[in-house]
Amino acid sequence: MAQPLPFVLNVPEIPEDHDREPSPYDESEVHDSFHQLIQEQSQCVAEEGLELRQRGLGAAAPGTSGSGRQALVGPEDAAAYSTATLRILASMPSRTIGRSRGAIISQYYNRTVRLRRRVSRPQLGGVGRSARPSLRLYDLELDPAALEEEEKRSLLVKELQSLTVAQRGHMLKGMPLGLAEKRSLREESRTLTGKPRERRGRRGLFPCCGWLRDTCVLVGASGLGWAQGRQVGGGALVPSCPLGGLSPPPPPPPPPAQPGSWGLTLLPFSPWCPQALHGLGLWLLAGLHGLKPWRYALKRIGGQFGSSVLSYFLFLKTLLAFNALLLLPLLAFVVGVQAAFPPPASPGPVPAFTGLELLTGGGRLTHTVMYYGYYSNSTLNPPCVPAPDGGQCGRETDGLPYNMPLAYLFTVGGAFFITCITLVYSMSHSFGESYRVGSTSGVHAITVFCSWDHKVTQRRASRLQHDNIRTHLKELLAEGQLRQGPRSVCGRLRQVAVLGLVWLLCLAITLGCTVAVYAFSELMIQSPVSAEQGGALLALPVVVCLLNLGAPYLYRGLAALERHDSPVLQVYVAVCRNLILKMVILGILCYHWLGRRVGALRDQCWENFVGQELYRLMVLDFIFILLDTLFGELVWRLISERKLKRKEKPEFDIAGNVLELIYGQTLTWLGVLFAPLLPAVQIIKLVFLFYIKKTSLMANCQAPRRPWLASHMSTVFISLLCFPSFLGAAVFLCYAVWQVKPSSTCGPFRTLDTMYEAGKVWVRRLEKAGPRVSWLPWVHRYLVENTFPVYLVSALLLAVIYLNIQVVKGQRKVICLLREQISNEGEDKIFLINKLHSVYEKKERSSPPVF
């Protein structure tokens, strides 16, 4: 009976993990060290003098027979074991952890110990083999479970007490125990040192009052709890924040538990507390939806269509955030400032607003903050505006000069930089989420264990999910059988031929589209349209959008010819083809703008033209998406329901829709230099798109039948957003800033050779200004103009990537080794089980059962 304690206390002496998180997600946690068990059991047997000892000798003696059996008796034969063996098996820690509270408590005790040790001192070098500590509590069910649990519990409480408040809270949160259990653990770990007497006295009282009092004790005990309590009470006006640490400093703790004083403390609260809380509750509920836009809509989509379709809408939300990030600095430093100090109006008459401008972006909108051309190339000075005639208003004397060209350049650059950082961060985060070492193996188990989407709340959707999972499982099983039988040479040849043909056709279509766009753009240059005939300006964007709309359907038709083995591959191929098309078309357009248009529009503001062109492309893209939604989804559903009498609705094409979003985002990034308000347009477009797509989805579509690796695909999409889309836009803009001569009639850079000159001019002026800022020109000369830092940074980047790859490789190796170790120990286990079995068999034969 006294045995478990020394065992338990031994546990911390085994440094289990060197520097890893003590979570079962570690490979090391999976493994069961059975040689420890052997030692322990033999020790246990020797000390306690069980009957097993007498038999143990007998069992150990015919080791040859035992090892002979080991090969024969596999796990499948477990049913053949006697009840006693089964009972022992059932009380093994590897099984109890899944069901008994005692085992959970002891497991978390060990984790707590590890957590504490890690905090207090660095881990020593690893001991190769380690037992799962809970194993040591295993005592052949000689102890009544209750007693054991009580002991483990007190140990756990002790350990918890030695943690900091935050760690304790974290630990408690993550324990797989009931709330009541957690609460009592928390209370004990807080009050045991202070007032154990009181805790014991409370036990018999009616619970609600006890809670209240306890929570008040807690409130007194820690400022954190108090701060939170205060927030709840008085927070009706204060926005809630998750950490209590931000609220006002904790007042002096109320005197510890004396029944009289509680009444006093609580009295002032009681009259207003319910009302305030009620108001607070409603306020919070209302605020909830302000904080999480579209929460309810997203919930409905998730409930009806599952995670796969939801990922599209989440991606849309991400894009919204990116655009907001881009727009905010532009609004603050460029658009807002220029709108506050408008440049002198252009001499020509202001054209009337016709409505067509919303499509073309020209006409009335041309000379507004919308486009590059409107921004002035001077420093803006507020006091000079009211006195236009005077020379008495000196630039240096009044206020801070605001250098518009510089602000324009740096704001766009800065916003792009922020976007880049965020994008790379979210991409790496997404990779971390979705990329798991060894995730390719074990597809059956993962499908069965992880495929149910608990978000689904509709019966119909649930039925659909049943169907999908069933189909998927059957496919997996059939695939396993197929893989065993090799395909005939002829069939493989035919497949390769079809694949090659389809790819050729797809590339030909892409080439055709590219040539068409190029020819059409040349045509547009040769027959220039004046700004008045707005409609004609729409010709090129319409052609581009038509190609963008039509080609994917052609691809889809062609893809029906080739039968890919895996649906995931099919999606990838479709994404790849569409992406190539879109990027090539955009590339041609960029060449058209920067290479041809700049030359063609010598005396005009070519930046404005490019901005307008991108605006037109964006608006028309939106319109074509609407048309696609209408005809591709609504009309198709009607046709398939009415004419073809099909029960099924068309599937929502996630990949295609996401690519549309990426394309739209690329347009925004390309145009942000020439039309600073383009992100705002994009935001409006995305908001509309959300509702339109949602409505269409609810009415017309169903979730895709194929299994969809949501997190994997969202990683792919965010990478696509980063790699061709953002990078391409960045290259385009860098070229425009560094190489292209800005037009001489408009815009903030009208007197300069390139936009980049603005920075140079400023640096030169700083050099003249004095020695105080002389470091800046130095930085400019050695870091910006010199190419060496670029090489250095890229070399560092490559080194980091290389290191990461090596780390992953190493992890893979470690996993393989651990796997081997585990399977060896599994053999040990089988051997032990067989041995136990034989022991009991003998015992049963020789004497009546003891247990």
Next chain:
Amino acid sequence: MGGSGSRLSKELLAEYQDLTFLTKQEILLANCWLLLHPLHPSGSSRASPSTVPGTQAHRRFCELLPQEHRSTEESLHTRVSLEQILSLPELKANPFKERICRVFSTSPARDSLSFEDFLDLLSVFSDTATPDLKSHYAFRIFDFDDDGTLNREDLSQLVNCLTGPGEDTQLSASEMKQLIDNILEESDIDRDGTINLSEFQHVISRSPDFASSFKIVL
């Protein structure tokens, strides 16, 4: 009205926040579901459906509680029977709903949930719960006979739950056997014929989609 006491006291609320992965809003929302009857149509007009979308369905649920239990904190100890929980819109289409309720129930007969059990449930299924916690409870949900391991019967029951309730929708016996063999082959690392918690968590840890699918949106 008795409702003045039926809201959570701020201490309790803070405590729930400390012990679960739920935010204040979620706890209050959960409380609305089960107990608060200001959201009840006759209770108050302050909460319009536009502020709390989705509560219309839950109001019905609030009505399920007997009137006398709605007041004071004793309501926190009122147990709501399994059938009532199962009729929640968030659970009713879930094939594991009975298991979920049983795993989270703390009553001796495992046939009813208190408010705290319910909070536990929501906490495990919330956004922020650790994958460790989620996989632990997933294991217990899948362990149909509560014996601490997933054996062949558990697995076949699990697969049946996944493929649908009807006889015709289930896999054939040979398919089932092959599937279970494959699963054990892949995940039973120590070859004892069953999948224990560690092995289960190991499998789960390789699936990035688990955390996002093991989620119930409040």
